Amino acid sequence: MQQRDSLGYTLAVAAVLCVVCSLAVSTAAVSLRGRQEANVKLDQQKNILDATGLAIGEYGVQANELTMKEIDTLNAYVSAKLVDLQTGKYVDAAEDLGKYSLVEEAANPDTSIPIENPVFNPGEPRRPKVMKVYFVKKPGTDKILQVVLPVYGKGLWGTLYGYLALKSDLETIQGLTFYQHKETPGLGGEVDNPRWKAMWDGRKLYDPSGTPAAMVFKGPAPKGDEYAVDGLSGATITSRGVTNLIRYWASDDGYGTYLGELKEEINDDKSSASEGEK
DSSP: OOOTTSHHHHHHHHHHHHHHHHHHHHHHHHHHHHHHHHHHHHHHHHHHHHHHTHHHHHHSSOGGGSOHHHHHHHHTTEEEEEEETTTTEEEOOGGGTTTOOHHHHHHOTTSEEEOOOSSSOOSOSEEESEEEEEEEEOTTOOOEEEEEEEEEEEOSSSEEEEEEEEETTSSBEEEEEEEEOOOOTTTGGGGGOHHHHHTTTTOBSBOTTSOBOOEEOSSSOOTTOSSEEOOOTTOHHHHHHHHHHHHHHHSTTTTHHHHHHHHHHHHHHHHHHHHHHO
């Protein structure tokens, strides 16, 4: 039997403790995985509701102040589809909707392409070939009130992941939110500030020539500028990153082709509705 103060006894105790702690951590990670995934999904749902303005419009509060019942009520307005960004067409794979992971799709060379746009570059190496987009529709109808586009791009310390909501003209921004980022609190972290997020409502995504033009200005945005919101004080790189990611995803390398297809779809629906009223 080893002495308690011997080197062998000490190493044996340390090894046992390591094994026990490893098993405890692994067990906790596995048992909590479902709850963690559910929390991530809930946080994304809240950000979609904030980007669309549904939470404020219906209940007068930010989505993180809503009850689960209120969130479920508003989620009835939101649906999703998968879109091939190159063709702008929907992907008929409803069974993949619930399993879709933007991060995994972008990291897999088989499901993504390199980002090589020299003009509009979000600072990321790749983007998915297929993206999951969301729609706001009045329950029981097919009329599209808004489209919500997942967006991402580099900030100062890492990637910002968020949602860009567009009104039905597909040229006017409804809202912008970020559900994950590593920006500095009080500086780049001000992308979470409700006052700053509210500035995006009504900004134009494109200039008259169809070029992506929405931006975060350096300093206060000029009065009457329909493309710009105020810059984030002390966060030049984050401000530039937000501008770059919005313009990239609005370009033809991002959602541009799809938005063109969707605009035709919306216009066709309006024409059909007008014919039906005659």
